[in-house]
Amino acid sequence: MNPKLLHKYNVPGPRYTSYPTVPYWDEQNFSILNWKESLVQTFRKSNATEGISLYIHLPFCESLCTFCGCNKRITTNHAVESPYIEALLKEWKLYVDLFNARPIIKEIHLGGGTPTFFRPEQLSRLIDGIFELADRSETWDFSFEGHPNNTSYEHLQTLFDLGFRRVSFGVQDYTPEVQKAIHRIQPYENVKRVHNWAREIGYTSIGHDLIFGLPKQSRLSIAETIEKTNRLKPDRIAFYSYAHVPWIKGNGQRGFDDSDLPKDDEKRSLYNLGKLLFEENGYTEIGMDHFAMPTDSLYNSLQSKNLHRNFMGYTSSKTQLMIGLGVSSIGDSWYAFSQNVKTLEGYYELLALDKLPVLRGHLLNDEDLVIRKHILNLMCNLETSWENKEMQFTELPEVIASLKEMETDELIYFTEKGLKVTEEGIPFVRNICMAFDLRLVRKQPETRLFSMTI
Incomplete structure (x- = not known):
């Protein structure tokens, strides 16, 4: 791996087991x-x-x-x-x-x-x-x-x-x-x-x-x-x-x-x-x-x-x-996420009242659902496409522009209506996903939330 690229892209970032990520x-x-x-x-x-x-x-x-x-x-x-x-x-x-x-x-x-x-x-x-x-x-x-x-x-x-x-x-x-x-x-x-x-x-x-x-x-x-x-x-x-x-x-x-x-x-x-x-x-x-x-x-x-x-x-x-x-578990209905309370005491207390022991959650909007698919495509298949209309979103041109530097660094290459991750780009897939993460782009964390990407 090119040491310059490692130092350039080794920044805090999500692991993308979900989109939006829990802090967002x-x-x-x-x-x-x-x-x-x-x-x-x-x-x-x-x-x-x-x-x-x-x-x-x-x-x-x-x-x-x-x-x-x-x-x-x-x-x-x-x-x-x-x-x-x-x-x-x-x-x-x-x-x-x-x-x-x-x-x-x-x-x-x-x-x-x-x-x-x-x-x-x-x-x-x-x-x-x-x-x-x-x-x-x-x-x-x-x-x-x-x-x-x-x-x-x-x-x-x-x-x-x-x-x-x-x-x-x-x-x-x-x-x-x-x-x-x-x-x-x-x-x-x-x-x-x-x-x-x-x-x-x-x-x-x-x-x-x-x-x-x-x-x-x-x-x-x-x-x-x-x-x-x-x-x-x-x-x-x-x-x-x-x-x-x-x-x-x-x-x-x-x-x-x-x-x-x-x-x-x-x-x-x-x-x-x-x-x-x-x-x-x-x-x-x-x-x-x-x-x-x-x-x-x-x-x-x-x-x-x-x-x-x-x-x-x-x-x-x-x-x-x-x-x-169970305590702290996260559920996913595709259109929503929920996370249970994180303490055993709170978990038992809510169940004793016949209540689901949910602490917090998120309802995905239409934009979230599209971005989620792109990030899943990248994390699982190392490629994504916006050829179909349902995979397009308002800020797509800005996302493509932000990825040009990664193209120059040979981490990705663009197809006619999509992109693919190169062999050299695989270690940086979390960084590539971050370009699509509109919630992260719009509001950078004020405190450190994530581990280093590489």
Whole structure:
């Protein structure tokens, strides 16, 4: 990578798991009534044809990982499991009561926190309770995040029996010095054990999540981590850039000094090395931070241009309606977003009153819907088009003009009625999306909101 381009474009910017991004939601014009109306509208239109998705947030962790930016509650008290499952099932019933038919569930993802904090019988109780009020799509895709240190064979077998076929294990880095810095002590043998169990049971997609840019990381430590990863041959790999946002997450990301973090050229070289080593071992780059084997559904979705991106990241299947259950979860009806309250106490309090535990949200206007499609096209397919009238918007000429410098820098090239991202431009795809982000263009943040783009 050209160092001048890296320094030029490495600025704070969104990761675009949604548009508009959460800091730019218009909360004043959002109401729970409008959220419910949007849900019902989308459900009636798409439930029978494509089904719905569920994201279920399981926030408990037994120890704090200092790299983590997720909403979590640190505890070793497993008595918290049962009340939380009861709350999730009550929230689910409040949603189902809005609909005039049984939901058809295509996608479930259990995220956290640490989903495998919960005992297998509690996870079984959760999924069985969900399906007391719903049916399973014929093309279902269920996945969960497993912590290698506490995922048991029983966890894997129980969830497999419930229909889960995808699991991702949080690896991050195998280097002892890095693990100590991020408070995530996790030997390779633990990952190997749960990975092999998942293969033995029959999971069709096993993912490993790695992070570059962590404190104390070096090219040597990345190479050693990826060498161990390639021994196990996971079906897909998430290779995330560490988002250092201590001004948002407080002490959770203060377990090390800023001087311990690889910066700019050094950090990007870690990604470039990882990409080289993954591709040498048969992986294909997907989007901006994923790699997959040709046998994995994520790769197939890339080839067929069906790749999708939402609050769960890249996914091989798409539904217009995604309901978020649990503390801090985000739902998406395509025409509106909502986010749940961020504290367990507030979550339980609202459910006790038979109210949806929604904190805030956003109703997408016509312009938002067009921009959202452009950003999804860029993030998933590395191209977009405004040939069709429905993909045009008032400020399109200004957006095109703002992209001319990126064309000069050979990050994109224009087609007759669109643009494509070049190979050199892939690391800068977030910057390219920012040119389309009219809410960001019109109102630059006065304080720092986002992690660095590269």
